[in-house]
Amino acid sequence: MRPGTASNAPAVAAVDWGTTRLRAWLLDSAGTVLAERRGDDGLITAREKGFSTVLEGHLAAMGAPASLPVIICGMAGSRQGWLEAPYVTVPAPIGAILAEAARIPGQRRDIRIVPGLAQRDIDAPDVMRGEETQLAGAGLPAKGRHLVCMPGTHSKWVVVEDGSVAGFGTWPTGELYSVLAAHSILRHSLGEQPGPVTSDNPFFRRWCERALAEGGDVASRLFAIRAAGLLQDLKADDAAACLSGLLIGGEIASASRRYGKSAEPIVLIASGGLGALYAEALGLAGFGLRTVDADEAVRVGLVEAARENGMIAASGVAA
Amino acid sequence: MRPGTASNAPAVAAVDWGTTRLRAWLLDSAGTVLAERRGDDGLITAREKGFSTVLEGHLAAMGAPASLPVIICGMAGSRQGWLEAPYVTVPAPIGAILAEAARIPGQRRDIRIVPGLAQRDIDAPDVMRGEETQLAGAGLPAKGRHLVCMPGTHSKWVVVEDGSVAGFGTWPTGELYSVLAAHSILRHSLGEQPGPVTSDNPFFRRWCERALAEGGDVASRLFAIRAAGLLQDLKADDAAACLSGLLIGGEIASASRRYGKSAEPIVLIASGGLGALYAEALGLAGFGLRTVDADEAVRVGLVEAARENGMIAASGVAA
Known part of the structure; x- marks a missing residue:
């Protein structure tokens, strides 16, 4: 042909x-x-x-x-x-x-x-x-x-x-998010049906930046989301943004540590809202980016x- | 009196x-x-x-x-x-x-x-x-x-x-253990009723040492427990020991990073089997130890x- x-x-x-x-x-x-x-x-x-x-x-x-x-x-x-x-x-x-x-x-x-x-x-x-x-x-x-x-x-x-x-x-970032949201003490913070997290939520950005600075150690910050609900009146949707930012930032920090930075831009293969969250987080981590649907x-x-x-x-x- | x-x-x-x-x-x-x-x-x-x-x-x-x-x-x-x-x-x-x-x-x-x-x-x-x-x-x-x-x-x-x-x-180490064992993909690796983990299990020690070397980054190693079941025939009780060692080692690595080492021995307030696991893990991390029931x-x-x-x-x- x-x-x-x-x-x-x-x-x-x-x-x-x-x-x-x-x-x-x-x-x-x-x-x-x-x-x-x-x-x-x-x-x-x-x-x-x-x-x-x-x-x-x-x-x-x-x-x-x-x-x-x-x-x-x-x-x-x-x-x-x-x-x-x-x-x-x-x-x-x-x-x-x-x-x-x-x-x-x-x-x-x-x-x-x-x-x-x-x-x-x-x-x-x-x-x-x-x-x-x-x-x-x-x-x-x-x-x-x-x-x-x-x-x-x-x-x-x-x-x-x-x-x-x-x-x-x-x-296992997506699985950690859903398992912790549904079955851990954080369910009290995130509520029954947390709304979708968006990349412009300031809590997403702040917790992502914190996680990026911690080299992939996310377990030490999980309970702080619960404590912020008790002490700082953190709202359910913002708690979901904290958890998402923490886990995605932690994943990127950990993977960067393992694989180092490439001279080439990182290739992000993703779609929809999750792709937008990772694009934002990878940008915060200083990666150049090429996105593929x-x-x-x-x-x-x-x-x-x-x-x-x-x-x-x-x-x-x-x- | x-x-x-x-x-x-x-x-x-x-x-x-x-x-x-x-x-x-x-x-x-x-x-x-x-x-x-x-x-x-x-x-x-x-x-x-x-x-x-x-x-x-x-x-x-x-x-x-x-x-x-x-x-x-x-x-x-x-x-x-x-x-x-x-x-x-x-x-x-x-x-x-x-x-x-x-x-x-x-x-x-x-x-x-x-x-x-x-x-x-x-x-x-x-x-x-x-x-x-x-x-x-x-x-x-x-x-x-x-x-x-x-x-x-x-x-x-x-x-x-x-x-x-x-x-x-x-x-939230204990909660992570139970939530992951019951609700994540690791339930296929750990089985319905994993036996109690003991501190002399070589998988507990090895995964604890790995986690201690990773500064508290545990998320990057979770899926490896599942993969070891698929590729290396890891048994259910040993998978439980891996998860326990990983999470406890990660906690100690993370806390050491945050608080540094003290000139005094660390005070471990614990009981029973969990106390024994932490005593072993803190020893692997090089802490001097005083145990209180x-x-x-x-x-x-x-x-x-x-x-x-x-x-x-x-x-x-x-x-």
Whole structure:
């Protein structure tokens, strides 16, 4: 196919299949989006309904032909998922990771799941599933050392050197926030339904700056949020902003300490309100920044994975 | 009364009344224990049954006379308790804190509650209730700077200078442990009922040492416990030891950073298995150590509070 002549015929379906959410796209051979679906039928739901049933439902709703190949990333490839796609051990080139996609047997379609990554370091064991595909779609330069931040329930920081994943780490910042807000003494401070935290909240900024100065030590400041409610009349929404600023600032301080600063701007792969909070916090930490939309990155990465596995022609874009 | 001639007549009842537990003692004028009660009817239960009903039940079971005075410390003096005993602001001499006990009106007995402490520092607000009484009963020297560690759900570290509380901080280590074990992804690693962690578990020691080297940054290592389960076959009880070592080591590293090391040995006010874990961890951190039993400290502190409030004669021990 010549450039600019991509047909509208679907070439592959791409699915980002996480623990609680699923996003699916119908794409032509150039990676152009023909249809899109979003659902709450992540891993947890799919284990009850059946992975094939859930997937075929979404494909039918998008009008996908019966023989259309499907490329999947995320927790669907975990031990608790549809088929365990064995981890690729880092360091590893990003292209080689994608090419290791595991094919699901006994399906009429060609369905493959991108593997996750394992860091088999005795002192810093770590794993990821799904973020490796975002990384592949983030448009990282082929050369140089790049530090990538992917915020979320389990935020990932990745060092990419000359197109290879050199190492990574996980900060469970989103999970700490929700678990502490719901189950710790801080629930009295944040209230039943704290509003969304915005990056212009002065409490977010102040607590983020404090955490940045503490090298990642956040536990020592948690109770101060409760005490500020008792002694300084801190309001519930501001308490939520304190907790968010403290945890995000702590994550950035800790990751900076581990990975140092890069000559290149940090690559932030994120979306929406969370992306805005991290952009603000990374700015307070003095990082230069290049922002990549997370939804777009995972879709582009899935197209790249389809190419690496020969499910669509490698010439689709480049020819 | 002359020394050594303490009668067996009860002089005061002393009550350590926390959120979930209550301990009560019948004491003679020398502070000798005549009877003891322990119950699960802490603040939460007492708010339903009535504080007076719960207290009188325990007093009757110990055979306390109807006019016996009662001194109380702990969360019973909080806003959600029986009567709010207003915080004393630090810095404050320990004796003066105890003397501020608030009397409960409308009771046939003289019943008083020891106030908590407030640190009204705009950048490090903090509060305690109950630990001030342990501190008073810990036998601290009247002179010098002493660093005190009181581990628990909300561990307190206190700097005492020449008999005054100069400042303090809270590390919610026990709460982090239980909330993460029950509600975070680590529940998959620790299992339903992790056994008690012991200080000779090599995982406890190794993760404690790691945390001590990281200056209080624990969030960056939490997910590694999960990853070690996936990649290194870490067992549930050892995962619990990792989490305990990480959090306790992190607390000690963080508090050391904030308060520095004292020329005097650190005073550890603790009991049982938790005391053993902290003793081990403080040893790994290079602290000299003097251990005080927490149960005994609170009882001795309550006797001191009864004296400071004129409920028993000040000469009971000293005359």
